[in-house]
Structure formats: structure tokens, C-alpha cells
Amino acid sequence: MAHTTAAPESETDSAAIWLPQDLQQPLERMTRGQRIGNWLINPYKNYLIPAGWLKRLLQSSQSELLAETFRRPGGWRAMEILYRKDAPVDLLDRQAILDNPISRASRNRLQTVTQILIDLIQARQSDGPVVLMGVGAGPGRHVQTAISRLQLTAGEVHAHLIDLDDDAFEYGQQLAEQLGISDCISFLQGDAREIQTVLPDVKPNIVKLIGLIEYLNDQQLHELLSALHTIMVPGGNLVTHGILDPWHGAPSLKRIFNLQHIRRAGDDVRQMLETVGFRVIDQVTEPMGIYPIVTAVKPAQG
Numbered sequence: 001m002a003h004t005t006a007a008p009e010s011e012t013d014s015a016a017i018w019l020p021q022d023l024q025q026p027l028e029r030m031t032r033g034q035r036i037g038n039w040l041i042n043p044y045k046n047y048l049i050p051a052g053w054l055k056r057l058l059q060s061s062q063s064e065l066l067a068e069t070f071r072r073p074g075g076w077r078a079m080e081i082l083y084r085k086d087a088p089v090d091l092l093d094r095q096a097i098l099d100n101p102i103s104r105a106s107r108n109r110l111q112t113v114t115q116i117l118i119d120l121i122q123a124r125q126s127d128g129p130v131v132l133m134g135v136g137a138g139p140g141r142h143v144q145t146a147i148s149r150l151q152l153t154a155g156e157v158h159a160h161l162i163d164l165d166d167d168a169f170e171y172g173q174q175l176a177e178q179l180g181i182s183d184c185i186s187f188l189q190g191d192a193r194e195i196q197t198v199l200p201d202v203k204p205n206i207v208k209l210i211g212l213i214e215y216l217n218d219q220q221l222h223e224l225l226s227a228l229h230t231i232m233v234p235g236g237n238l239v240t241h242g243i244l245d246p247w248h249g250a251p252s253l254k255r256i257f258n259l260q261h262i263r264r265a266g267d268d269v270r271q272m273l274e275t276v277g278f279r280v281i282d283q284v285t286e287p288m289g290i291y292p293i294v295t296a297v298k299p300a301q302g
Contacts, residue, residue, distance in 0.1 A: 028104040046251035063093035073259035076138030101247035108286035117146035133204040136212030137161035139172030209240040266292030
């Protein structure tokens with residue numbers, strides 16, 4: 001049973017949620033020293049040092065990011081901590097926030113995808129109200145930032161943010177309130193593979209599928225993409241991404257945090273999209289080389 005929650009009209013918590021100053025920050029790259037350090041340390045993290053010893057070492061840190069990653073690897077709270085990029089509290093925290101390639105790449109992805117969403121929304125504004133859908137959305141950081149930057153009203157845009165779990169919805173509602181876009185946002189708990197049942201009357205122009213498909217096998221991804229293709233309007237756009245491991249960090253993520261991603265290059269994602277009827281119109285890989293970000297269209301009929 002799906003459950004829909006609109007963002008509340010009440011006051012948010014006194015602690016403000018982090019907002020980026022702008023979307024024009026330079027995308028992050030590894031310095032020469034970081035590249036050398038990564039090359040030297042990886043064999044020890046990945047294979048040589050016992051995993052139990054590494055876990056105890058990392059758990060001794062005061063790092064909020066490390067603690068959250070042990071609790072829920074790859075979860076939305078860990079991503080929010082990454083995005084904030086607070087000053088590190090110790091050396092292990094610095095390594096996790098600043099020196100870890102996937103942390104840098106995740107911030108690049110946030111900035112890149114948000115700008116893509118802004119461009120897609122602007123391109124559709126003249127056609128009437130824009131309907132967005134965020135799948136595996138968590139608190140909806142990308143979509144909410146895009147809407148707020150464009151200063152749109154509920155008459156111009158509405159976003160349906162869907163997730164199997166609802167634990168990010170309260171935070172997302174507070175973010176919407178802080179941005180002043182509560183009436184543009186709805187949260188929905190449900191399985192997007194059953195989207196025709198979950199949201200039978202919604203036909204999105206734009207679908208954002210970020211931070212999810214790296215946890216889905218090919219069959220699950222095919223089912224999800226097929227369901228989304230069915231309900232999208234002809235000419236609608238979908239934004240998603242693959243994930244690669246050019247910095248060879250995957251073994252340590254698996255053995256320390258039990259975090260494992262299904263690697264797909266941009267061409268692999270393209271093939272999956274084309275199999276269900278999408279056509280890829282753009283692909284860009286952020287500077288760390290980890291996330292190939294793919295934009296596709298559902299071809300207009302006729």
C-alpha cells in the first residue's frame with residue numbers, strides 16, 4: 001500500500017539543513033598527493049590489513065560520516081554528510097570526507113545532476129506545468145535544489161519523490177519548508193516498479209534515478225526502467241548514471257562496510273535504457289571518472 005505525504009506547513013527544526021551556496025563550484029579532482037596516497041594505501045586497505053583491525057580503527061574516529069556509514073552504508077544520511085563537506089574532526093574523518101575518491105565524485109554528481117535537472121525543467125516550462133519524479137529519492141536533495149534555484153511555484157512544477165523507505169521524508173519535508181517549496185513537493189512510500197499502481201494518474205515529464213541503480217541487478221533494473229518508460233509522457237526525459245571503480249576502492253568498501261555496488265559503464269546503462277525503449281541523448285562523466293551520468297528521452301510517438 002502506497003502512502004503519500006505532502007510537505008508540512010509547520011515550522012522546521014531550529015537547526016537549518018545545509019544548502020549549497022551555488023551550483024558553479026569547480027568540480028572536484030584528486031591532487032597529485034592524493035593520487036599517490038591512494039595508490040600506496042589501497043593494497044593495504046583492500047587486501048593486506050585484516051578487515052577486523054581496519055573496522056576497529058575507523059570506529060575509533062569521531063567522524064560522523066564513518067559512524068553513519070557503519071550504520072547504513074550508502075544511505076541518504078551518509079550522503080548528506082558528504083554533501084555538507086564539514087571541516088574534518090580528525091585524520092580518519094579527513095580521509096573519508098576529502099581524500100576518498102567516491103566522496104569527491106558524489107559531490108560532483110550532486111552538482112552535475114542538479115544542473116541537468118535545472119536545464120530540463122527550463123526547457124519544458126513553456127509547455128505548461130512540469131511534473132517530476134524522483135525514484136529512490138531519499139529526501140529529494142537534487143530535485144528540491146533544482147526547483148528552488150528556479151524559484152518556481154506549485155502551478156509551474158510538482159515533484160513526486162518516491163522511496164521504498166520513508167525514513168528520509170521528515171528531513172526532506174524540512175528541507176522543502178526551508179527552501180519555501182513545500183507546496184511543490186510530495187513524498188510517497190512505495191515500489192517504483194509498481195508505479196502504475198502506486199501513482200496511477202501521474203505522467204512525469206522528467207524522472208531522476210540517482211543513487212539507486214548501482215544496488216539493482218539487471219533484472220530489477222530492467223523492471224524498473226520498463227515501468228518508468230510506461231508512465232512517462234512521450235518526449236519525457238530520464239536522468240540516471242552508472243558507476244565505475246577507476247580508483248580501485250571497491251574491495252575495501254566491501255570488506256569494511258559490506259558495501260557493494262553493481263558496476264556499469266555508461267554504455268552498459270545506455271544498452272539497458274535502449275532495451276526498454278529510451279534513447280540516450282547525452283552522457284557526461286564527472287571528473288573523478290566514477291559516475292557516467294546519462295540523460296535519455298522517451299521518443300515521441302508517431
